[in-house]
Amino acid sequence: MQQICSNAVEQTFAQIGNRVDRFELWGGSTVTKLDPGAEFSALIGEENVLTDEAARSGYAHDRLPYANFRAREGALVGTLPGLVLRPKTTEEVAAVVRKAGELDLPLIPYGRGSGVLGGIIPLGNELMLDVRRMNRILELDRENHLVTVEAGMHGEDFEDALNAQGFTCGHLPQSLTISTVGGWAACRGGGQESSRYGKIENIVVGLKAILPDGEVLDIRPLPKRASGPSILDLIVGNEGTLAVITQLTMRIWTLPEAEEKIVLALPDREAALNLGRKIMQAGLHPRIVRLYDEKETAGRTEGIAAFGDRPVMANIVLCGEAAIVAAEAVIVREFAASVDAVETETRPFDEWRKSRYVSITKQWLEKGYYNDTIEVTVNWTKATSLYDTIAARIAQVAPDAHFSAHWSHVYPEGVCQYMTIRLPPMDQAKALPLHAELWEIATGETLAHGGSIAHHHGSGLFRGPWMDGEHGAGMEVLRRIKAAIDPQNLFNPGKLGFPPRPNAIDPYRDRSTHEQ
Numbered sequence: 001m002q003q004i005c006s007n008a009v010e011q012t013f014a015q016i017g018n019r020v021d022r023f024e025l026w027g028g029s030t031v032t033k034l035d036p037g038a039e040f041s042a043l044i045g046e047e048n049v050l051t052d053e054a055a056r057s058g059y060a061h062d063r064l065p066y067a068n069f070r071a072r073e074g075a076l077v078g079t080l081p082g083l084v085l086r087p088k089t090t091e092e093v094a095a096v097v098r099k100a101g102e103l104d105l106p107l108i109p110y111g112r113g114s115g116v117l118g119g120i121i122p123l124g125n126e127l128m129l130d131v132r133r134m135n136r137i138l139e140l141d142r143e144n145h146l147v148t149v150e151a152g153m154h155g156e157d158f159e160d161a162l163n164a165q166g167f168t169c170g171h172l173p174q175s176l177t178i179s180t181v182g183g184w185a186a187c188r189g190g191g192q193e194s195s196r197y198g199k200i201e202n203i204v205v206g207l208k209a210i211l212p213d214g215e216v217l218d219i220r221p222l223p224k225r226a227s228g229p230s231i232l233d234l235i236v237g238n239e240g241t242l243a244v245i246t247q248l249t250m251r252i253w254t255l256p257e258a259e260e261k262i263v264l265a266l267p268d269r270e271a272a273l274n275l276g277r278k279i280m281q282a283g284l285h286p287r288i289v290r291l292y293d294e295k296e297t298a299g300r301t302e303g304i305a306a307f308g309d310r311p312v313m314a315n316i317v318l319c320g321e322a323a324i325v326a327a328e329a330v331i332v333r334e335f336a337a338s339v340d341a342v343e344t345e346t347r348p349f350d351e352w353r354k355s356r357y358v359s360i361t362k363q364w365l366e367k368g369y370y371n372d373t374i375e376v377t378v379n380w381t382k383a384t385s386l387y388d389t390i391a392a393r394i395a396q397v398a399p400d401a402h403f404s405a406h407w408s409h410v411y412p413e414g415v416c417q418y419m420t421i422r423l424p425p426m427d428q429a430k431a432l433p434l435h436a437e438l439w440e441i442a443t444g445e446t447l448a449h450g451g452s453i454a455h456h457h458g459s460g461l462f463r464g465p466w467m468d469g470e471h472g473a474g475m476e477v478l479r480r481i482k483a484a485i486d487p488q489n490l491f492n493p494g495k496l497g498f499p500p501r502p503n504a505i506d507p508y509r510d511r512s513t514h515e516q
């Protein structure tokens with residue numbers, strides 16, 4: 001499996017890179033020659049159909065690091081979208097989808113392009129369906145603790161509006177300021193407070209979405225059901241391949257009345273992981289659990305003596321009713337003592353909180369580095385071995401590479417390992433295969449450790465080659481569902497390991513030969 005993945009990714013993206021010029025020439029030409037612009041203008045207004053190249057160029061890729069590396073060299077991974085369409089309502093989305101079906105033109109839903117797996121990259125001049133004009137909160141239901149919001153609403157605006165009413169939705173990704181509510185659900189995202197509020201699939205309880213035939217799917221926001229498999233679960237995480245989400249109904253919570261911050265220095269990573277496990281298995285509800293390896297601890301704790309002989313940091317933050325917070329704090333401190341942790345000043349946490357929505361990737365990119373992040377999940381029993389194995393293998397193949405990790409999404413049964421990999425500035429011809437090899441090591445070892453290849457970033461384009469390894473027979477189930485719901489392959493073709501359209505860039509073209 002590992003070898004397959006390595007070859008697939010390396011060849012796939014090297015190949016796409018080599019073919020870039022051809023695809024740049026294609027940019028917009030096939031679709032704009034057909035000129036369906038007028039047809040869509042009749043549905044959503046001429047001003048909401050963007051045809052010029054400059055506007056379409058802004059939608060050529062998301063924040064997939066590989067695409068950013070290629071962009072540094074002036075190259076595209078895919079094509080430009082044929083047109084950009086900006087509908088305002090669920091009905092307009094339905095009308096656009098029906099028209100796209102009639103014209104047999106594939107489309108890609110677009111939130112704010114903050115995805116990091118290439119989910120919105122057009123592979124053959126797809127229409128880009130920018131949902132950002134759908135940006136209102138439709139209902140705040142205080143009694144049932146639910147909010148209904150349009151999918152294109154800006155994440156930070158949404159959370160700010162809830163806070164102003166005394167609520168939070170509890171989904172606070174690092175990308176809060178650059179993403180949409182619909183994008184969170186489409187990618188099955190996870191926020192920084194997931195240990196208290198859950199991932200987005202625990203928060204979204206109902207939605208409206210448009211299926212590839214233009215039908216409106218309306219999932220009512222009910223507590224729980226036992227009426228067959230969950231359709232909601234099929235749509236949350238579909239990344240635009242099965243449905244365009246137009247509205248979401250989400251749980252909300254009152255803003256917590258009390259908070260307690262506990263910053264700990266621990267002897268090693270194993271102690272930190274044990275602490276996280278104990279906290280979650282005891283049924284506590286911390287809003288933040290952040291466990292850092294030695295490298296990430298060192299970068300955050302300069303000048304704090306406690307980390308001299310205890311080089312690993314844990315930040316635990318409790319919140320809620322004051323009496324519960326006080327009781328949980330007693331238990332956390334008992335657990336901390338049992339793993340030989342020492343409590344220290346809260347400065348590292350306070351500093352993290354101030355910059356919690358700021359990404360450091362851009363600064364590395366600007367300096368010519370190849371920076372990337374990979375988040376996977378694994379059971380507690382395999383967590384230490386997963387880290388050690390990946391760290392050792394990366395050091396072997398790329399001694400100059402940076403590798404570090406933290407664990408900030410914890411569950412009773414296991415943990416998300418969030419890894420940063422970074423290659424120093426070098427020729428791209430050398431860097432890209434090496435970058436692919438680091439991905440193969442991290443992802444292949446995750447599968448070998450029985451883990452999942454993705455915790456919250458989604459799969460998009462880049463993780464396609466590993467989707468069979470991830471799901472086994474389940475991937476064929478997904479392929480059949482996709483083929484049944486979307487027989488024309490209209491919705492975001494070529495993503496999530498699904499087949500691309502004929503004549504589009506096929507990122508999986510050579511995969512079968514590598515599998516032998």
Ligand SMILES: Cc1cc2nc3c(=O)[nH]c(=O)nc-3n(C[C@H](O)[C@H](O)[C@H](O)COP(=O)(O)OP(=O)(O)OC[C@H]3O[C@@H](n4cnc5c(N)ncnc54)[C@H](O)[C@@H]3O)c2cc1C
Nearest residue numbers: 111113114115119173174175180182183189190240245359
């Ligand atoms: C610096 C940085 C930090 C990040 N931190 C986090 C984090 O903490 N947690 C986390 O979960 N993610 C994180 N991400 C990843 C990314 O921000 C999330 O995946 C986010 O949910 C994507 O939202 P978006 O609106 O930008 O979607 P886009 O990037 O526009 O789209 C992502 C995918 O979803 C599909 N899509 C978008 N909207 C819809 C819709 N309405 N209906 C159907 N499909 C749709 C697209 O077609 C695409 O496949 C981070 C990214 C960056 C760059």
